[in-house]
Amino acid sequence: MTSLTATIPTALDAPGAQSRHCDTTGLKVCLSSQSFIKLSAVSAVVFLLLGGIAAILLALTRWQAVHLLPVDWFYRILTFHGLNMLIFWILFFEVAILYFACTIPLNARLFSRKIAWAAFAMMLTGAVMVDVTILVGRADVLMTSYLPLLAHPAFYLGIILVAVGTLTAVFNFFATLYIAKRDRTYEGSVPLVTFGALAAAIIAVVTLLHGAIVMIPTFTYSMGWTPQPDPMWYRMIWWGLGHQSQQVNVCAMVAVWYLVGHLATGAKPVNETVCRGAFLLYILFINLASAHHLLVDPAVGASWKIWNTSYAMYLAVLASMIHGFTVPASIEMAMRDKGYVKGLFGWVTALPWRNPAFSAVVLSVVIFGFIGGITGVTLGTQQINIIAHNTLRITGHFHATVVGGTTLAFMGLAYYVIPLIFRRDFVWRGAARLQPWLFGGGILMVSLGMSFAGSLGVPRRDYDIEPSGAFGPASHLFLGIMGVGAVVAVTALLLFCFLCVGTLLFGERNSGRAMAEWGAAQRLPGVREGLLDHDHWAMKGTIALTAVFLASFAVYYFANWKALADVWPVQ
Amino acid sequence: MTPPTQEPFLKRLMDNPWLLLVLGVAIPMLSYTAWGWVEILLVKPATLP
Ligand code: HEM
Numbered sequence: 001m002t003s004l005t006a007t008i009p010t011a012l013d014a015p016g017a018q019s020r021h022c023d024t025t026g027l028k029v030c031l032s033s034q035s036f037i038k039l040s041a042v043s044a045v046v047f048l049l050l051g052g053i054a055a056i057l058l059a060l061t062r063w064q065a066v067h068l069l070p071v072d073w074f075y076r077i078l079t080f081h082g083l084n085m086l087i088f089w090i091l092f093f094e095v096a097i098l099y100f101a102c103t104i105p106l107n108a109r110l111f112s113r114k115i116a117w118a119a120f121a122m123m124l125t126g127a128v129m130v131d132v133t134i135l136v137g138r139a140d141v142l143m144t145s146y147l148p149l150l151a152h153p154a155f156y157l158g159i160i161l162v163a164v165g166t167l168t169a170v171f172n173f174f175a176t177l178y179i180a181k182r183d184r185t186y187e188g189s190v191p192l193v194t195f196g197a198l199a200a201a202i203i204a205v206v207t208l209l210h211g212a213i214v215m216i217p218t219f220t221y222s223m224g225w226t227p228q229p230d231p232m233w234y235r236m237i238w239w240g241l242g243h244q245s246q247q248v249n250v251c252a253m254v255a256v257w258y259l260v261g262h263l264a265t266g267a268k269p270v271n272e273t274v275c276r277g278a279f280l281l282y283i284l285f286i287n288l289a290s291a292h293h294l295l296v297d298p299a300v301g302a303s304w305k306i307w308n309t310s311y312a313m314y315l316a317v318l319a320s321m322i323h324g325f326t327v328p329a330s331i332e333m334a335m336r337d338k339g340y341v342k343g344l345f346g347w348v349t350a351l352p353w354r355n356p357a358f359s360a361v362v363l364s365v366v367i368f369g370f371i372g373g374i375t376g377v378t379l380g381t382q383q384i385n386i387i388a389h390n391t392l393r394i395t396g397h398f399h400a401t402v403v404g405g406t407t408l409a410f411m412g413l414a415y416y417v418i419p420l421i422f423r424r425d426f427v428w429r430g431a432a433r434l435q436p437w438l439f440g441g442g443i444l445m446v447s448l449g450m451s452f453a454g455s456l457g458v459p460r461r462d463y464d465i466e467p468s469g470a471f472g473p474a475s476h477l478f479l480g481i482m483g484v485g486a487v488v489a490v491t492a493l494l495l496f497c498f499l500c501v502g503t504l505l506f507g508e509r510n511s512g513r514a515m516a517e518w519g520a521a522q523r524l525p526g527v528r529e530g531l532l533d534h535d536h537w538a539m540k541g542t543i544a545l546t547a548v549f550l551a552s553f554a555v556y557y558f559a560n561w562k563a564l565a566d567v568w569p570v571q
Numbered sequence: 572m573t574p575p576t577q578e579p580f581l582k583r584l585m586d587n588p589w590l591l592l593v594l595g596v597a598i599p600m601l602s603y604t605a606w607g608w609v610e611i612l613l614v615k616p617a618t619l620p
């Protein structure tokens with residue numbers, strides 16, 4: 001079949017286009033974007049590995065019974081962990097997702113290889129500069145590098161390079177969208193995955209602008225060229241970088257949820273407009289939430305704080321809840337359509353649980369929604385924040401979002417990226433099927449251990465809680481739970497890196513045939529497609545789950561108001 | 572011939588990445604950054620006791 005686009009030079013199916021045919025999906029794959037997806041993904045996994053090694057050192061230090069590192073190395077490794085995980089692992093993987101989303105689903109070629117090379121070179125150089133500066137002990141300033149703490153100029157320059165490099169990659173993404181639309185390589189609106197990536201890219205622009213605004217004067221100050229920027233101002237602009245980069249993750253993660261849900265069960269968005277509308281809410285409102293980091297700062301007023309963390313931000317929370325509903329709902333509908341109609345949850349047992357990408361995504365939705373989401377909204381409430389600020393509750397919250405949510409979803413995607421882009425089938429498939437469960441279970445323990453210890457007042461970023469004499473056996477128990485969870489999670493992380501590297505080296509090549517299937521939901525014999533098209537209750541299981549979610553949310557939220565009232569009784 | 576039909580506003584907005592980019596940058600820049608910046612500028616420097 002020749003398509004209408006075959007005469008467009010920038011289309012992937014044009015004669016002579018630098019593309020190949022994918023034997024699994026039938027799509028055309030842009031060879032340039034394929035190379036940069038590979039480069040970015042491999043670098044991402046290397047930074048994940050570095051961050052993972054740091055993670056176990058930290059957890060075994062905060063676990064007071066072990067208390068592994070000496071004090072200077074604790075803060076050094078904490079700086080290292082934060083940056084390698086939150087910034088490098090996530091940004092490199094996101095760039096891979098962006099290059100995928102603007103080319104393959106749109107049948108368009110990547111705008112520029114040169115720009116992609118420049119972006120990659122800047123990002124990698126910057127990241128290496130940052131890591132080396134930290135490890136030689138010239139940047140013990142933690143990830144946030146709050147002024148007046150001061151690091152070696154190479155640290156700030158490295159971060160600037162990473163930010164500018166990422167921005168350059170984002171530019172390549174937008175330019176590709178532009179030529180694809182101009183040349184009409186696709187028809188109608190962009191696919192949902194691309195739209196999600198677009199949301200991520202827009203948020204990345206806001207993020208990186210803040211990065212430039214804050215890091216350039218800090219760099220010139222560290223060189224002795226300009227006076228010190230105001231520390232309060234620094235905190236505000238820095239969080240425009242630090243928090244908003246997390247929203248880039250959220251968008252990319254949700255796009256991965258939809259993609260893997262589709263690959264593993266054939267799920268189609270319940271209602272495209274609603275899903276896109278939810279991404280639109282992210283684009284417009286999610287970035288305001290950065291203000292929750294300044295909830296105890298004196299220089300910004302209550303109106304600014306409450307507007308930015310509550311009223312306007314709840315629109316973005318609404319968007320997360322929409323995605324949290326439509327992803328399982330679309331999977332449920334796909335399963336019922338295949339004939340699994342028994343009761344409320346009959347479809348759940350028939351899901352392809354042995355598919356590691358799928359189990360990773362389910363765990364990601366559950367951990368992100370039930371733990372990350374509920375704690376996030378609660379901790380972001382100005383009044384409640386005062387009993388949680390700077391405690392391990394905060395760290396417990398974001399290890400549920402960026403680790404249990406984003407990192408796990410990205411790991412899940414890798415189970416498709418490697419066979420489809422690197423064209424090698426996974427080795428040790430049994431271990432791969434287990435990996436997401438181990439990682440999810442470990443992180444759950446880490447997150448809950450941190451959260452409960454934090455509820456008892458254990459601070460974050462604190463080398464040693466013993467001298468205060470304030471913490472009893474319960475606090476130590478929860479720190480121990482965190483420590484054991486960390487051992488499990490980091491083992492699973494190492495297993496993941498091991499599986500990826502093992503596959504790249506020894507995996508069987510699958511060029512010329514479809515990838516080895518992980519397992520997808522099968523249609524029951526004799527069940528006709530579209531049977532449930534007019535059944536408005538085809539998502540009743542998800543509705544029941546949503547009711548449980550909302551009830552947990554309400555209980556947790558009001559329990560925290562009660563806890564606040566107990567701190568400061570009004571008589 | 573059918574007259575050209577106008578697509579719904581939301582759909583046109585969502586099909587326009589450039590407008591989304593402008594809005595997505597402008598809203599947080601005003602609500603968070605500019606407003607916060609002004610608040611910080613309005614804080615008077617502490618006088619030493
Ligand atoms: C693999 C399992 C992981 C474990 C066991 C782990 C454990 C820890 C521990 C113990 C801390 C120190 C808490 C404190 O003393 O304040 C920490 C901090 C942190 N972690 Fe993780 N982590 C893991 C993965 C990740 C990932 C994947 C990310 C990001 C994507 C991440 C982001 C962070 C950040 C941003 C901090 C705060 C750094 C700071 O306070 O400056 N972690 N983590």
Ligand SMILES: [Cu+2]
Binds near residue numbers: 242243246293
């Ligand atoms: Cu935040």
